[in-house]
Amino acid sequence: METVDEMAHVLLKGHLLIEEGLSAVLDQYVFHREHLEEARLTFAQKAHIARALCLRKNTLGEWELVFAINALRNNLAHKLNSPERSKRLAKVKDVYFREAAGFERVEEVKKESDTVVLFNACAHSAGFLSTFLADSRGFRQMVHAMDRQLNPNLPPFEL
Template sequence: MSALQEREAMFPALQASIERFTSEMSTIDEMVHVLLKGHLLLEEALALIIDQHVFHRENIADARLTFAQKLNVARSLCLRKNNLGEWELVAAINGLRNDLAHRLNSPDRRKKLDKVKTIYFREAADFGRIDLIKTQSDHEIIFAACAHCAGFLATCAEDLRHLRQAIYEIDRNMNSELPPFEL
């Protein structure tokens, strides 16, 4: 018996772990790839919304907010868009991502994916190409859902950028003797 065979015989759990790792790493799950990147982009967009309201961002960074906390804070800061269904879609994408991030072969994957798809198809019902998107693969639908949310969050951030400019103008009028506030 070779040294390798001896080790394999002594450590069957190690061998099983190596085999599973090799198996999982030898394939690319496109939906997971798209979901993880899309989730990161949505988290950046949520941070941008919050950043439009704070004047000392380091304090927010030090708070180490979770995605769900950023979602709720950002939603609370949006004047007229706080009750739109896109917030539910962002939350569903986060739920799917959390499930997949903690269990590669989650039994809830299909249920959470279907929830994302249902909400996305409802919120994008007026989009001219939604019927075509419905026929695409899961990773392409997740891509479209994340892109939809990213666009929505960009409009929220733009609204708040205008508010931020108004605050700067008020500050200049109230504190003309002080240097302008800059980030």
């Protein structure tokens, strides 16, 4: 406990931000969020459900990156110095560099420390989920417009 594992810190915070993104996406598809909260879904369950809700993004490699980050986080959560850690980190890096190929500055990121690469991989995943969230909000607005047409005499359902 005397030293701070910067990579673990980045991983835990990045994983949490990704999970919050997944939850925000799922919230757009349900009308009574409390029941979803009661389900106490795991990160992986949220990711699989969110992926199933994608109209055209379900085959993108970013999903592989989300699951690779989750596998690395799970490994860290159960063993601080696991021999699997380096293998799982290598997987995250491989998938991230494949999916970020052609992005500005990705060649510079390749020269950075594992912690910086992991930070960028988590940010890439969070950015992907942010675009999915925007699509999901548009879908929810269409559902609300349909509800107004189908139920004009009822009070509007809250967005």
